[in-house]
Amino acid sequence: MTPFEVKDCALLVRMSGLSPATNLRELRERFAACSWSVLFHHYCETTLRTTYDNLDYRNDFAVWAKLYLGDRVLAERLGILDPYSFQSLKELRAATLEVIDQRLSESAMVPWARHGDEFFFMEATTVVFDAGIRITQPSLLGAFIREMTNGSVYYHFLEARRRLPIGMDDFTAWLLKDEEANQPYIRALASVDFYFRSLPDLRRELARVLTEAEAAK
Amino acid sequence: MSAPLSAYEGIVGSAVIRQLRQLGEKLAGTRIVHVNSTREGGGVAEILEWMTPLMGELGLQASWEVIHGTPPFFEITKSIHNALQGHPVSISVKNWKLYEDVNARNFERLGPMLEEADVVFIHDPQPAHLLSLCGRRKGKWIWRAHIDISRPYRPVWKMVRPMVEAFDASIFSMAEFAQTLPHPQFLVPPSIDPLSEKNRALETPEIEAVRAEFGLDPSRPLLVQISRFDRFKDPVGVIEAYHLVRKVAPVQLVLAGGGATDDPEGKAVLADVMEAAAGDPDIHVLLLPPDSHRTVNALQRLADIIIQKSTREGFGLTVTEGMWKGKPVIGGDVGGIRLQVVNHHTGFLVNTPEGAAHRIRYLLHHRERIEAMGMEARESVREHFLLTRHLREYLALMLVIARGGQVRFLEV
Incomplete structure (x- = not known):
C-alpha cells in the first residue's frame, strides 16, 4: 500500500457580509440566499472553530434558536439535522428551510432575539498543509491518530466526506486499497457515530476502535 | 522576554507545535511589521511581546514598532478609542490634525520599513493613519481592532472609517464587535500566555x-x-x-x-x-x-x-x-x-x-x-484560548491574504 499522507489544516473565520438576523424570518431569508460556504461553516466547521466544544447542538442555527430565540422546539428540530447524512448541501439547505418554515407556520408570533443577540453569518477558509507524517502500516493508524492535531482529524475524517469519494473519510478510502486485509479497521471506523463528538473526543474514539480492532485481529 | 516555542510543548502537545512549524515554513522569510502605540502595559503590548519573537522563531522576519507621540496625541487617541466603543466624545478639527501630524512624523521614521514589509499589522486606531502615508507600499496592510466597535459614536467613526476601509483586511475578536467594511473581516479571538507571570504554575x-x-x-x-x-x-x-x-x-x-x-x-x-x-x-x-x-x-x-x-x-x-x-x-x-x-x-x-x-x-x-x-x-x-491557537490563526491569515483571498479551501 502507498503510505497515508497526513495533512493538517487551520480554520480562518471571517464575516460573510450578510446582515445579521434579528428574528426567525430574517434568518430564513438570509439562510435561503447564503453561500454554500456560510451554510457549511455553521453546520460543519463548528467543531474546528474557537468556541466551547460541547454544546447541546452541533450547528449554530440550533444553538441560536435555543439560547437567543428561546425556541426549544425549533432548536431540537434543527439540532438533529446531521449535515453528513445529506447527499449535498442543497438538500441540507432544503431540509433546514423546511424546519424553519414549519415552525414559522406554527407560531403566532415570529420569535425575536434581543439587541446584541443577533445571528451573525460567518464563513471560513480552511488552510490545508502537509503535516510531514506518513503512515505506512494500517496497524499503526490508531496510534498515529491518537497523536494527531484536531486539524488533521477534522480534515481526514469530517471534511473528507465533502470531497471525492463523497461521503467517505480519508482513512477508510486508504484502507480500501487492500479491502480484504483491512476489513477490521474499516468496520471499526464505520462504527463511530461521529457527528455529535468534539474533535478531541472523536480522536480518542477513532484511536480506541482501531486499537481494539488491531488487538482482535 | 517570552518563552521559546518548545517551552509550550508540554502544555499543548508536540503535534500543535509541529503544526505551527509546518505553517511557519510556508511563510519563511516573510517580512512582518506590527505597529501599535505602547511597548508596555495593556493587552496589545502583552500579545506582541510573545507574538513577535515566536513569529521570528518560525522563520518569519517579524518586527514590532511603536509609534512615538506627545501627551496631547495620546489624549486624542484615548478619546478616539473611547468614541469607537460608543462614548460620545467630540474631537476638534485641530485635534484630528494633530493626530495626523504625529502619524506623519512617525512615518518619517518607519516609512522605509513599512514600504518594504510583506504584511503590516496596525493595532487599534492610534497608528491607523500611517497607511494613507504609505503610497509605495509593497505588502498587505491589516487593521487589528482589539476593541468593540459595533456601536461607535458616529461623528468619530465617520472620520476613522475611511482610514480603516483602505486596509486590505481587518481582524476583530468576535463577530459582535465588527463593523461592515469593504474588505475581508477576519475573526481571531485573543488568547493568554500560559507561561506568563499571570498564568504560569506557582509553587x-x-x-x-x-x-x-x-x-x-x-x-x-x-x-x-x-x-x-x-x-x-x-x-x-x-x-x-x-x-x-x-x-x-x-x-x-x-x-x-x-x-x-x-x-x-x-x-x-x-x-x-x-x-x-x-x-x-x-x-x-x-x-x-x-x-x-x-x-x-x-x-x-x-x-x-x-x-x-x-x-x-x-x-x-x-x-x-x-x-x-x-x-x-x-x-x-x-x-x-x-x-x-x-x-x-x-x-x-x-x-x-x-x-x-x-x-x-x-x-x-x-x-x-x-x-x-x-x-x-x-x-x-x-x-x-492559548497563544498557540492565536499564532496559528495569524499564520493562516497571512497565507490566505497572500495566496488565496476569500476561498473556502486553500492548499499550501
Whole structure:
C-alpha cells in the first residue's frame, strides 16, 4: 500500500457580509440566499472553530434558536439535522428551510432575539498543509491518530466526506486499497457515530476502535 | 522576554507545535511589521511581546514598532478609542490634525520599513493613519481592532472609517464587535500566555504567602473577581451577590484591581465599593499595582469560584485566566464571556446579583462540580484560548491574504 499522507489544516473565520438576523424570518431569508460556504461553516466547521466544544447542538442555527430565540422546539428540530447524512448541501439547505418554515407556520408570533443577540453569518477558509507524517502500516493508524492535531482529524475524517469519494473519510478510502486485509479497521471506523463528538473526543474514539480492532485481529 | 516555542510543548502537545512549524515554513522569510502605540502595559503590548519573537522563531522576519507621540496625541487617541466603543466624545478639527501630524512624523521614521514589509499589522486606531502615508507600499496592510466597535459614536467613526476601509483586511475578536467594511473581516479571538507571570504554575509556598498577606481564611470558600473598578464590571453587584450567599454560607470575597488615582469615574466606583463593603472583614478590596501579575495569579489559584459579573465586556481575558487556573467562572451574560463560559460545563452565565448568588450557592452545595467544571474550563482554554491557537490563526491569515483571498479551501 502507498503510505497515508497526513495533512493538517487551520480554520480562518471571517464575516460573510450578510446582515445579521434579528428574528426567525430574517434568518430564513438570509439562510435561503447564503453561500454554500456560510451554510457549511455553521453546520460543519463548528467543531474546528474557537468556541466551547460541547454544546447541546452541533450547528449554530440550533444553538441560536435555543439560547437567543428561546425556541426549544425549533432548536431540537434543527439540532438533529446531521449535515453528513445529506447527499449535498442543497438538500441540507432544503431540509433546514423546511424546519424553519414549519415552525414559522406554527407560531403566532415570529420569535425575536434581543439587541446584541443577533445571528451573525460567518464563513471560513480552511488552510490545508502537509503535516510531514506518513503512515505506512494500517496497524499503526490508531496510534498515529491518537497523536494527531484536531486539524488533521477534522480534515481526514469530517471534511473528507465533502470531497471525492463523497461521503467517505480519508482513512477508510486508504484502507480500501487492500479491502480484504483491512476489513477490521474499516468496520471499526464505520462504527463511530461521529457527528455529535468534539474533535478531541472523536480522536480518542477513532484511536480506541482501531486499537481494539488491531488487538482482535 | 517570552518563552521559546518548545517551552509550550508540554502544555499543548508536540503535534500543535509541529503544526505551527509546518505553517511557519510556508511563510519563511516573510517580512512582518506590527505597529501599535505602547511597548508596555495593556493587552496589545502583552500579545506582541510573545507574538513577535515566536513569529521570528518560525522563520518569519517579524518586527514590532511603536509609534512615538506627545501627551496631547495620546489624549486624542484615548478619546478616539473611547468614541469607537460608543462614548460620545467630540474631537476638534485641530485635534484630528494633530493626530495626523504625529502619524506623519512617525512615518518619517518607519516609512522605509513599512514600504518594504510583506504584511503590516496596525493595532487599534492610534497608528491607523500611517497607511494613507504609505503610497509605495509593497505588502498587505491589516487593521487589528482589539476593541468593540459595533456601536461607535458616529461623528468619530465617520472620520476613522475611511482610514480603516483602505486596509486590505481587518481582524476583530468576535463577530459582535465588527463593523461592515469593504474588505475581508477576519475573526481571531485573543488568547493568554500560559507561561506568563499571570498564568504560569506557582509553587504552593508562594500561593500561601499571598493568602497570608491578605488575611484570607484557608478553611472557608473564597470568591474572587479580578478587574478594574469600573461600573461595567459591576463590583457592587458582586458584593450584593456575596451578601445573599453570606446569609447561608461563610464565604469570603476578594475584589482586586488596579488603582484608580487618575480616573475620576474609577474613583467614584471604588468609593461605592468601599461603602458597600464597609464593616465586613470578609470582603477584601485590593488595590494592586499594575505589575502584580503573580499576586493576581495566586489569588485566582486560591479562589474556589471566579466571578466576572460584568454588565458589558470586551473579550474578558480575566475569565480565560481564571479558567486556566482550573476554576469555574460565574460570569455576566455579555461579550466574550459568552464564548468561554458555558452553563454547567465551564461555569454559569448570569444577569443579576441574584443569579450570581444562586449559582455560587449551587456550586458550594456541589463541591464536586467545582472541581469537574474547573477541569473542563482548563481544557477548554487549552484547546481554544492559548497563544498557540492565536499564532496559528495569524499564520493562516497571512497565507490566505497572500495566496488565496476569500476561498473556502486553500492548499499550501
